[in-house]
Amino acid sequence: MNDPIEPSSPDDLRRRGWRVAVHNDYRQHGQHWTFWLFTRGSTCVKGEGRTDAEALDSVRRQLRSGLDPWFDNPRAVHVLYGGFPLCGFSQEPPVDWPEGMTWVGLSEWEKTTCEGCRAKGPEHLRELPANR
Numbered sequence: 001m002n003d004p005i006e007p008s009s010p011d012d013l014r015r016r017g018w019r020v021a022v023h024n025d026y027r028q029h030g031q032h033w034t035f036w037l038f039t040r041g042s043t044c045v046k047g048e049g050r051t052d053a054e055a056l057d058s059v060r061r062q063l064r065s066g067l068d069p070w071f072d073n074p075r076a077v078h079v080l081y082g083g084f085p086l087c088g089f090s091q092e093p094p095v096d097w098p099e100g101m102t103w104v105g106l107s108e109w110e111k112t113t114c115e116g117c118r119a120k121g122p123e124h125l126r127e128l129p130a131n132r
């Protein structure tokens, strides 16, 4: 995936499904600061810094350190269950998922590249009436 990151632009975050909820510039102790708040589903993450690049890099670090398991793997293949991803990363249907993300049905569960879906797979498979 051609995925250039421009440090001072939030486009790479938007491509991963993060929406800009708040972006403010302010002055503190006579210095310029900027604040960004992103949301995806019920998760939010904020970053502050002297420049947009500094604030957005703070957001990227937080996402990479666990908030967004797919940050460096936006082509993740999820398992679709009842119209939504099994791992619960999004409350949106696939058409609104981050660009590049795809899905397989429960019958192709072994093809998932998502740790969250993989972890939940067997549990939900057992719950299916067909498997009882």
Ligand SMILES: [Zn+2]
Pocket: 077, 078, 079, 085, 086, 087, 088, 089, 114, 115, 116, 117, 118
């Ligand atoms: Zn998943």
